[in-house]
Amino acid sequence: MAILPIATVGHPELKIVAKEVTREELASAEVQQFIDDLIETMRHANGAGLAATQVLRHQRICAVEVENNPRYPYKPRVPLTVLVNPVVTFLDDDKFDNMEGCLSVPGIRGQVARNTRIHVKAWDRFGNDIDAEVRGLTACTYQHEFDHLDGLLFLDKVTDPGTLTTWDSFNQFHHDAFVARAKALVAKHGS
Numbered sequence: 001m002a003i004l005p006i007a008t009v010g011h012p013e014l015k016i017v018a019k020e021v022t023r024e025e026l027a028s029a030e031v032q033q034f035i036d037d038l039i040e041t042m043r044h045a046n047g048a049g050l051a052a053t054q055v056l057r058h059q060r061i062c063a064v065e066v067e068n069n070p071r072y073p074y075k076p077r078v079p080l081t082v083l084v085n086p087v088v089t090f091l092d093d094d095k096f097d098n099m100e101g102c103l104s105v106p107g108i109r110g111q112v113a114r115n116t117r118i119h120v121k122a123w124d125r126f127g128n129d130i131d132a133e134v135r136g137l138t139a140c141t142y143q144h145e146f147d148h149l150d151g152l153l154f155l156d157k158v159t160d161p162g163t164l165t166t167w168d169s170f171n172q173f174h175h176d177a178f179v180a181r182a183k184a185l186v187a188k189h190g191s
Contacts (some may be wrong), residue, residue, distance in 0.1 A: 001040040002067045004055040004091035009057075009105045015151040018053050020085050023127050025059075035082055035125050039063050046071045047103045048141050049076070051148030053106050060085045062145040066138075071101065074179045075137050076191050083130065086146055090115045091133065095186050098140045099163070099178045100154040101168065105169060109170045111163035114140040114153050116189060136189030 001105045007014050034057060036046040042050035042063050049069070051062040102108075118139045121139050122130040134142050144154060158164065165174060 002037045003044050003190070004097050006039050006041065006045060006050075006054050006103050007048040007056055009153060009155065010103075010112075013056050013058070014053060014104060014148075014153060016053065016058050017151045018058045021059050021061060021123075024121075026084055026123065026125070026127050031059075032125065035061065035063070037081065039065075039082070045103050048067055048072050049073060049145040052143045053148045053151070058128045060149050062149060064088070064138075064141055064145060066141070074182045074186075075095070075141070076186050078138050078141065078191075079152075081130075082125040082158060083122040083142075083145070084125065084127075086120055086130075087150070088140075088143065089119040089121075089147065091117040091119055096137075096140060097159065097181075098137070099143060099174065100140075101167065102144070102154050104148075105155060106151060107166055108155075110154060110158040111160055112140075112157045114143050114158050116140075116185065136185050136191040138191040139189075152163075167182065 033062055048066045049064040052059050061084050063082050065080040066075045094116045096116050097111050098114045099109050100112050115134050120132050
């Protein structure tokens with residue numbers, strides 16, 4: 001496995017909309033190796049997720065995993081999930097003002113309104129169907145990764161530019177209030 005370089009804000013290829021993956025492509029040794037590398041890169045960078053576009057591969061593939069993540073200690077556990085060609089449907093209008101960070105936007109966080117209940121259809125890395133309802137902070141994480149596949153960064157969806165903050169300032173001035181809201185969301189949705 002290899003650690004792949006992660007593109008950062010300003011790189012023009014982060015704005016490219018990823019293409020769907022065929023079953024034949026997904027089954028190839030080359031794409032399976034890429035998925036291994038994507039997972040390894042996400043884990044190495046302590047990401048809660050990573051999309052193929054962030055490592056300059058323009059296929060609709062992303063990975064999500066949260067387990068004792070030092071960047072997001074308040075997030076509920078999410079087992080490793082690889083999503084290929086994900087399609088999201090919002091199940092209601094309930095939103096959460098999430099303070100997001102991103103491996104492609106190092107050192108910055110900002111508030112993004114995310115739906116708290118979504119339905120996701122995708123394939124796993126082996127082409128098996130995923131058909132699931134995802135709620136709470138986990139739904140926020142999924143939406144963040146899916147945005148990458150559409151050429152969007154969380155900066156494109158910040159609801160109030162006044163919420164942009166460095167990670168240090170977030171930890172000093174905003175952390176406790178946000179974590180209290182995040183824990184309430186997790187308690188409400190169980191995820």
